Amino acid sequence: MENKKYLGGQWLDESTIKHLMQNKERIPDPMRYKKEAVHYRRAGKSGLKLPEVSLGLWHNFGSFDSFENMRDMVLTAFDHGVCHFDLANNYGPRGGAAEENFGRILRENLAGYRDELCISTKAGFGMWKGPYGDGGSKKYLTASLDQSLKRMGLDYVDIFYHHRPAPETPIEETCYALHRFVEQGKALYIGISNYNRAQTEAAVAVFRELRTPFVLNQVCYNLLDRTIEEDGLKDYAAAQGFGIIAYSPLAQGLLTERYRGGIPTDSRMRKSFTLKEERLTDALLNKLAALHDVAVRRGQTLPELALSWVLKDSAVTSVIVGASSSAQILDNLRVDPCFSEEELEEIEHICRGEN
Ligand SMILES: NC(=O)c1ccc[n+]([C@@H]2O[C@H](COP(=O)([O-])OP(=O)(O)OC[C@H]3O[C@@H](n4cnc5c(N)ncnc54)[C@H](OP(=O)(O)O)[C@@H]3O)[C@@H](O)[C@H]2O)c1
Numbered sequence: 510m511e512n513k514k515y516l517g518g519q520w521l522d523e524s525t526i527k528h529l530m531q532n533k534e535r536i537p538d539p540m541r542y543k544k545e546a547v548h549y550r551r552a553g554k555s556g557l558k559l560p561e562v563s564l565g566l567w568h569n570f571g572s573f574d575s576f577e578n579m580r581d582m583v584l585t586a587f588d589h590g591v592c593h594f595d596l597a598n599n600y601g602p603r604g605g606a607a608e609e610n611f612g613r614i615l616r617e618n619l620a621g622y623r624d625e626l627c628i629s630t631k632a633g634f635g636m637w638k639g640p641y642g643d644g645g646s647k648k649y650l651t652a653s654l655d656q657s658l659k660r661m662g663l664d665y666v667d668i669f670y671h672h673r674p675a676p677e678t679p680i681e682e683t684c685y686a687l688h689r690f691v692e693q694g695k696a697l698y699i700g701i702s703n704y705n706r707a708q709t710e711a712a713v714a715v716f717r718e719l720r721t722p723f724v725l726n727q728v729c730y731n732l733l734d735r736t737i738e739e740d741g742l743k744d745y746a747a748a749q750g751f752g753i754i755a756y757s758p759l760a761q762g763l764l765t766e767r768y769r770g771g772i773p774t775d776s777r778m779r780k781s782f783t784l785k786e787e788r789l790t791d792a793l794l795n796k797l798a799a800l801h802d803v804a805v806r807r808g809q810t811l812p813e814l815a816l817s818w819v820l821k822d823s824a825v826t827s828v829i830v831g832a833s834s835s836a837q838i839l840d841n842l843r844v845d846p847c848f849s850e851e852e853l854e855e856i857e858h859i860c861r862g863e864n
Contacts (some may be wrong), residue, residue: 518626521621525810538588538621547590548843551828552724554750557667557698559627561820562842564758565829567600570607573736577652578834583614585835587622589842595727595756595829596661597631597672598653604636608660626667630657631702631727633672647686654695661754669696673703674849680708684715691722700754702727706742713749723751725826730755732764732800732815732860733793743824752826755819759830759841763816767799773835792862799859803852811841818856820846 513520516811528735549558559753564586570579574575574645582592600607607629619626632653635643642649669690699721701712716723726746728737737753747751753786757767760775760785768789778784792798797811804814819828849854858864 518773532684535584537617537619538641539719540629541590544589546777550752550823552698552752552754553746555722555724555752556723558628559752559754559827560591560814561595561764561844562591563595563754563827563829564591564838565595565831566607566611567595567597568611568781568831569833571601572603572606575623576610576613579619580614581610581612581835582832584618586838587619587626589839591838591842592625593627593629593827595629597634597670598657599634599672600637605656605660608657612661612663613649623663628661628663628666629668629670629700629740630654630661630666631670631672631700632657633675633702643701645671645678645683645686647682647689648734650683650686650690654690661806665694666696666859668686668698668700668725670700671704672704672727673698674705674708680711681715684712684719687720688719695766698722698724699725700725701754702756704728704743705736705739709742709745713751725752725754727754727756729757729830730819730825731760732818733760733796733858737862740846743822747824753824754826755828758816758819759812760815760829761831763793763797763799765837766801766810769794777833782800795864796859796862799864800856803855803859807845807852809843809845810840812841813845816841817844820844821848823854831839 513522517861522572545819547560547562549560551558553586570658594611597612598604632650633645658664664830669687671687675683691699701709703719704712704726728742729736743753753801767773767776768778772778772786778786800814801811807814809817816828820823830841
């Protein structure tokens, strides 16, 4: 213990402290788990706990974004107990850039904190040329995970996901490849993403046979997208004991005040092709105004209401929010998943366009 100092809530050795000081970086807030904001939930029936609000690095962590802003967002999140960071091989642009940038933050700011972090990545979308850079084959997934570990400077990820179903690959091959990563110590837990109920059932059957620690299906779920309710996936998750982790819980920013007065020049709708201007109809703006009123009555902001609503259900382990600034992250931490019957009914009326 003599060469170690207690800093940032834990014992750090001298070389780690020197490294942090040389980089003139902030030390994580020692009060990070004592703030009122974030609670933790188990991923299904597994022992893995995740913060109710996690941070995703899909947008704003690419080659052309401000590195200092990325650093600030990751550290602000961690300072408030958000210890789960969600990545994928292709997040950028350029593909791989988000993992590289996150790896740099880990090196420069979070060395010594690895055991407090839950880091996930994925493969399943097109990443490099040729037949082995996309899909669900053992060949692609193996190479991709190795590349991701290298980019982030990690020995293992906490959760590795197959990013989307790959109909050309037998589900047994995909699941067995994922299972092997756990056996090899390259991933602790396994997830799938964008699998509908039928596809999930097929994967669960293989995972069960292999005794794979399959813990999460990562899917789009928010007030405006009810697909997982409609196809029964949410109920199936609860019955089978794996968790739903909701991506785009703010519908890429629509369920905030961002677009209620027009389209800001620095918004995702202006900067990226993933959120189309056509979404911003009068009908949607009416819904947002009505949801805003419900939020105000609950003493919340619109994004707080939207996140609370996704988290009202115990089948949901966490919401993965995206952000373009630390202020947005701070705005999104005050969730209250308790709703009265009347509030839920009113919200349903609004979302169905009956208000
Ligand atoms: N598995 C998959 O296929 C998949 C797909 C999509 C996403 N994901 C994961 O889910 C994560 C989150 O997705 P997402 O970025 O679409 O989530 P989101 O939380 O629905 O949208 C994030 C965007 O909303 C805006 N925003 C957030 N908080 C705000 C606030 N308080 N006030 C005003 N605007 C606010 C920001 O937009 P501006 O940039 O305009 O400021 C931000 O970039 C991703 O990073 C990724 O990890 C996974």
